[in-house]
Structures are given as C-alpha cells and as structure tokens.
Amino acid sequence: MKAAESAPESSSSTERHAAVEPPPALPWGSSTELAWRVLALVNLFRLLIPLLLMVLYWTLEPRLVGQANSQMFFVTSIAYFLFAALSIPSVKRRWPDRLVQTAFNVGIDVLAISLLTYSSGGMNSGLGALLVLPIGAASFVVGQRLALMFAAVAALALLLQQAFTTLAATSDPGDFASAGIVGALMFIVTLGVAPLARNLRESEERVRQREVDVANLAELNQFIVQHLRESILVVDDHDTIRLINESAASMLYGNPVPAGVPLSEVSPRLLYLLDTWRRHSYDWQLSSLSLMTFDGSSLVQPHFVSLRSGGGGGPTLIFLEDTTLIAERVQQSKLAALGRLSASIAHEIRNPVGAMSHAAQLLAEAPQLTPQERRLTDIITKNGERVSSIINNVLQLSRRDSTRQERIELNGWLEDFVGEFRQTAQVDASKLYITTSAPELEVRVDPSHLHQLMWNLCENALKYGRKFDSNDAIEIRTGRIATSERPMLEILDRGPGISQPDAERIFEPFFTAGKGGTGLGLFIARELAQCNRAVLIYEPRQGGGSIFRLVFADPQRWETQ
Structure with a gap:
C-alpha cells in the first residue's frame, strides 16, 4: 500500500517541478537590484560634490572655483545638495520608476554642473569633467540609445555654457576644445559601458535561472528526505x-x-x-x-x-x-572478545601482580624500613590491589551466563534488594529509601544482572554521591516514562555531581574521575542494561546532584516476540 500511495505523490511532485519555470527576461523599464544600487551610488556622488566644492572655495587662495560668479556658485551648490538629500527617500522606496528617476536626475546633473562650471570660469576650471560619472552610470541603468542621448545633451550643455562664458569675457575661446574633448569622452564612456552593462544583464538572467534551479532542487531534496527511512x-x-x-x-x-x-x-x-x-x-x-x-x-x-x-x-x-x-546484535561478539582478553589478562598479569603485592607486604613487615621506604611499599600494595580489582571486574563481566529474563514485580524486588544492601553496607533506612509513583510495576529482566547493576550504582552513590562531611540521603525512585509508559528506575543523590566533560565519558571502560576506582563499574552496569534491552543514562539533578536512570523495555512488547 505504501508503494502504491507514494506513486501518485511522486507524480504530483513531478508536476510541481515541471510547473516551476524561469521568469521571462525583465525589460529595461522594470526595476532591478543593480540599477537601484547604481542610482544610490550616483546620489551619494551628488551629496559629496557640493560639499567638496564649498571646501575648495573657502580654503584655496586664489580661488579655483566660484570666482566668476560666487552668488550663482553658492545657490547652485546648495540647491544641488538639497536635491541629492531629497532624492534619498525616492531611491530607498524605489518610486517613481527607475527610468523616470534616471532621466530626471541626469537633467539635474547636467544643469547643476553646467552652472557650477559657468560660475567658475568655464572649462578651464575642470568641473565639466564631473558629468562623465553621471552619464556613464546612466548607461548601466538605461538602454544604449537613451544613454547616448544623455551624452549628447550633456555635451551640448557644456558647449552652451562655454559660449556664454566666452561672451561674458571670463574665459578663453580656446576652451571650446576642452568642452569638445569632455563631450567626446562622455560618448566614449557611454559606448564602452554598453558591453559591460550587457554582460551584467546576462549575469542577472543567469542568476535568476539558477535561483529557479535551486528552488527545484530544494523541493526535490525535501521530497527525498521526507521519504527516507533513515x-x-x-x-x-x-x-x-x-x-x-x-x-x-x-x-x-x-x-x-x-x-x-x-x-x-x-x-x-x-x-x-x-x-x-x-x-x-x-x-x-x-x-x-x-x-x-x-x-x-x-x-x-x-x-x-x-x-x-x-x-x-x-x-x-x-x-x-x-x-x-545495534547494541543487542554486537553484544555477543563483544563478550566473546572480552572473554578472550580477560583470559589472557588472568594468565599473564594476575599471577605476577599477586607475587608483586605479596612481596611488597612481606617487605613492609621488615622492622628496619625507613618511613620513605614504607610509603613506597604502601604504594606498591595499593596499586597491586587496584590491578587485581580491575582483573576481577573484567572476568566477572566476561564470565557471566547468557541473559535469562523473567517477569518480576520491580517494587517488591527492590524492597528485598535495599534490605540486603543496607545490611551489607551498614546504611540506615533514612539514608537509603524507595519512593514509587506506580504501585505495581512489572519488568522483564534477568534478576542476577539487575542485582549486579543496582549494587554497582548504589555503591557509587554512597561513595561519590554525598558531599564531604554530609549525611545526604540517597533515593531510589520507580515509575513510568510519561511519553512512552516504559518502566523506569532512578537513583538520585545530592552529591557534587559530575562535570560536563566527565559526564560524556563516565560509561567508558577504565575511565574514572575519582581516586581509587577501576573505571569499570558504570561500564559493566550499562553492558548489563543493554543485555536486557534496557537503557542506562546519566543526567544532572536540578538543585545539585546526579540521577542515574534505568529505562526498561516494555514487557508487553517483548513478550510477544
């Protein structure tokens, strides 16, 4: 049924992909991101030019600008600056259309720069060359024909202002050549920018096409990801x-x-x-x-x-x-390898370590030993005992029988276990107690494995789960996971807790954050949990301390398998 159902869904997805087509090429009357960026940069140019000219007028002596007609120079500069400032909202809001803004702005540029050139004595001031940038920038925004028209208007404006300057006897007639050169330069820039503008337009079209392709791929990837089993x-x-x-x-x-x-x-x-x-x-x-x-x-x-x-x-x-x-499938092979390793350890290490420890004990009984020598023999003895403990733990893990699960009532089993542990460890009932939120809690587990696991966890809680000179109690809590109703058992303490880096490694073999431990207790406990399809996890306790939670498999689920 799933395969049958997925076929039409895949077909509909294919239709969706086929329906996504690249948009048509945008006409030059439409606004594009590149055009508005160019307009914004040219407007910045309009803001800076009047300010720069005013600074030159007041700082340089003799004056290079504004000397022919200072009043016209001031009025034109201020008006040009105010126009640029008022154009900022229009560029940001992209209204009116960019063609309208470009034509109007070029007209203002031609008028303002021509007046500034005239008031500064004509083309010999060099201000006429400022028109090259607005005209060249307009070639990025409009088509080539319109850009050439702008260049022609600007060239005629420069020639016209030069004619008035010559008539006013404030300029040399030879400056007509300069006006012609600047006009020719504007035509050259306009023609040279045209191929670059065309390449940029083609790049924009390719970018739009790639955006459509990326959207199609993203939709296809989403479809594939949602239907993966992984x-x-x-x-x-x-x-x-x-x-x-x-x-x-x-x-x-x-x-x-x-x-x-x-x-x-x-x-x-x-x-x-x-x-x-x-x-x-x-x-x-x-x-x-x-x-x-x-x-x-x-x-x-x-x-x-x-x-x-x-x-x-x-x-x-x-x-x-x-x-x-996965852990269940590899468990048997892991235990077989561990058994071979432990047999080698017992044969190759246990006897030499025992002989070394016995020799150290005999040496410690010698009356002529100095305090320094007694300290060294004590170090040998303690580390020999630690190695022997590691060997015993590995042998205990590798030699245990195959899992023999039974259905047990967890709360009743815990009462017997806690009573045995209290008597063995000499712990008062107020310092180790049980609380439960489920009166009857059945689990399917190997009782011997659960006994060994709980003994390791309770011993760790007594040893590491209480602060120095503290008499905090250890709580064993039972209940069910709220979301899955799986039975669970928790051991809670109010000790110093486990740092975050150490918490990532506490279930690794031979890792220990304290002194004197073998680093195998929690590793063995997790192995025993996995043998019974249970999960042993650690998490910090709110308010300080630790929680070790054992989540059992659902007995009803595994009973039918």
Missing part, C-alpha cells in the same frame, strides 16, 4: 534546522518540526554534541557521546558530516542512529 537532518552554520524528515522529528521532538527552527529548541543535547564535534572532530568519542530519544525509550548515536568541501564549519548533515538494536 533519520536525518541538516543544520546550517547558525545552528538552524534547514531540513529534517519525519523520522528524525519524531525521534527528537515527538512532533513535526518545520524548517527554520533553531536546533536548541528541538534538542539542546544534540546541539551540544554538534558543537563538540565541530571543535574536536579529530577526537570524537563515538562510544559515549549519544542522546536519548524524545520519549526516553532508547539511545541515539548521531553521525555528523560537513557539507562544506574540506570539512569544518558550514552546513552539517546529521544521521541519527538508534543504537538499541
């Missing part, structure tokens, strides 16, 4: 989700997640792991850096792939892999 998402360099399929959204959030949502709102833990991978991808600890699903039912292992060539930064593709079934 759980994947794409995060950009600002940690915003760009693509996420239904499987990943259900795993991380429990509900659909639209694109554009920050990753921190969906899964802060995944954001932390992503940041860790970006900073330390060369030392990525795949065995310990994982996260829980939204309903707390299983562990998820993320795999990160940079979409930027060369790696590092940029958009990142994240694969989310449910490790529960």
Whole structure:
C-alpha cells in the first residue's frame, strides 16, 4: 500500500517541478537590484560634490572655483545638495520608476554642473569633467540609445555654457576644445559601458535561472528526505534546522518540526554534541557521546558530516542512529572478545601482580624500613590491589551466563534488594529509601544482572554521591516514562555531581574521575542494561546532584516476540 500511495505523490511532485519555470527576461523599464544600487551610488556622488566644492572655495587662495560668479556658485551648490538629500527617500522606496528617476536626475546633473562650471570660469576650471560619472552610470541603468542621448545633451550643455562664458569675457575661446574633448569622452564612456552593462544583464538572467534551479532542487531534496527511512537532518552554520524528515522529528521532538527552527529548541543535547564535534572532530568519542530519544525509550548515536568541501564549519548533515538494536546484535561478539582478553589478562598479569603485592607486604613487615621506604611499599600494595580489582571486574563481566529474563514485580524486588544492601553496607533506612509513583510495576529482566547493576550504582552513590562531611540521603525512585509508559528506575543523590566533560565519558571502560576506582563499574552496569534491552543514562539533578536512570523495555512488547 505504501508503494502504491507514494506513486501518485511522486507524480504530483513531478508536476510541481515541471510547473516551476524561469521568469521571462525583465525589460529595461522594470526595476532591478543593480540599477537601484547604481542610482544610490550616483546620489551619494551628488551629496559629496557640493560639499567638496564649498571646501575648495573657502580654503584655496586664489580661488579655483566660484570666482566668476560666487552668488550663482553658492545657490547652485546648495540647491544641488538639497536635491541629492531629497532624492534619498525616492531611491530607498524605489518610486517613481527607475527610468523616470534616471532621466530626471541626469537633467539635474547636467544643469547643476553646467552652472557650477559657468560660475567658475568655464572649462578651464575642470568641473565639466564631473558629468562623465553621471552619464556613464546612466548607461548601466538605461538602454544604449537613451544613454547616448544623455551624452549628447550633456555635451551640448557644456558647449552652451562655454559660449556664454566666452561672451561674458571670463574665459578663453580656446576652451571650446576642452568642452569638445569632455563631450567626446562622455560618448566614449557611454559606448564602452554598453558591453559591460550587457554582460551584467546576462549575469542577472543567469542568476535568476539558477535561483529557479535551486528552488527545484530544494523541493526535490525535501521530497527525498521526507521519504527516507533513515533519520536525518541538516543544520546550517547558525545552528538552524534547514531540513529534517519525519523520522528524525519524531525521534527528537515527538512532533513535526518545520524548517527554520533553531536546533536548541528541538534538542539542546544534540546541539551540544554538534558543537563538540565541530571543535574536536579529530577526537570524537563515538562510544559515549549519544542522546536519548524524545520519549526516553532508547539511545541515539548521531553521525555528523560537513557539507562544506574540506570539512569544518558550514552546513552539517546529521544521521541519527538508534543504537538499541545495534547494541543487542554486537553484544555477543563483544563478550566473546572480552572473554578472550580477560583470559589472557588472568594468565599473564594476575599471577605476577599477586607475587608483586605479596612481596611488597612481606617487605613492609621488615622492622628496619625507613618511613620513605614504607610509603613506597604502601604504594606498591595499593596499586597491586587496584590491578587485581580491575582483573576481577573484567572476568566477572566476561564470565557471566547468557541473559535469562523473567517477569518480576520491580517494587517488591527492590524492597528485598535495599534490605540486603543496607545490611551489607551498614546504611540506615533514612539514608537509603524507595519512593514509587506506580504501585505495581512489572519488568522483564534477568534478576542476577539487575542485582549486579543496582549494587554497582548504589555503591557509587554512597561513595561519590554525598558531599564531604554530609549525611545526604540517597533515593531510589520507580515509575513510568510519561511519553512512552516504559518502566523506569532512578537513583538520585545530592552529591557534587559530575562535570560536563566527565559526564560524556563516565560509561567508558577504565575511565574514572575519582581516586581509587577501576573505571569499570558504570561500564559493566550499562553492558548489563543493554543485555536486557534496557537503557542506562546519566543526567544532572536540578538543585545539585546526579540521577542515574534505568529505562526498561516494555514487557508487553517483548513478550510477544
């Protein structure tokens, strides 16, 4: 049925892609981004020129500008500046049409610069050359014919002002040549800019076409991603989700997640792991850096792939892999390898370590030893005991029998276990107690595995879960996960807690943050949990302390398999 249903959906998607066509080429009467940018830059030119000319008028002696008619020079400069200032809102709002603005602005430029040139004594002032920039810029905005007309009008304006200047006897008739040269220069610039403007127009068309292609590819990618069985998402360099399929959204959030949502709102833990991978991808600890699903039912292992060539930064593709079934499949092979390793350890290391420790004990009994020598023998003895403890833990893990699960009532089993533990560890009932939110809580687990796991966790809580000179109580809490109704068991303490870097590695073998530990207790506890399709996780406790949560498999689910 799924295949049959997906066919019309794929067909409709194909129709959508076929319907997306590139837009027609924009006529020159339409506004484009390039044209408005050019108009904005030319308007900036109009703002700066009057200011610069006024500064030259007041600072240079003899005056190079405004000397022929200072009153006209001042009035024209001020009016030109005010026109440029008033044009700023028009350019920003892009109204009226850019062709209208260009024609009107060029007319003002020709008039203002011609008057400034006339009031400064004609072409010998050099101000006529200022028209080259507005005329050349207009060639980017309008067609070639209209641009040539602007150049012709500007050239005639310069010749006309030169004629009036000559008649007023404030200029040499030979300056007509300068006016002609500047006019010819404007024609040359207009003709030279035309090919560049044409190339820019073609580039704009190619960009628009690529935008359509990118939109089509994005829609196709979205379709493919949503129908993948694997759980994947794409995060950009600002940690915003760009693509996420239904499987990943259900795993991380429990509900659909639209694109554009920050990753921190969906899964802060995944954001932390992503940041860790970006900073330390060369030392990525795949065995310990994982996260829980939204309903707390299983562990998820993320795999990160940079979409930027060369790696590092940029958009990142994240694969989310449910490790529960994988861990179950590799468990037997792992135990077989561990068994061979432990046998070698027992044969090659245990006897020499025992002999070394025994020799150190005999040496410590010698009466003639100095305090320094006794301290050294004590170091040998303690480290020998630690090595022996590591060997015993590895042997205990590798020699355990295959899993023999039974249905047990968790609360009743815990009462017996806590009573045994209190008697063995000499712990008062007020310092280790049970609370439950579910009167009857059945789980399917191997009782011997659960006993060993709980003993390790309770011993750690007594040893590390209480602050110095503190008598804080340790709580064992049972209940169900709210979202999935899976049975769970928690051990809570009010100790110093575990730092964030250490929390990422506490389930690694031989890792310990304290002194004297072997670093195998939590590793063995998680292995025992995985053997019983359960999940053991750590999280900091609000207000200080630690929580170790054991989430059991649903007994009804596994009973039928």
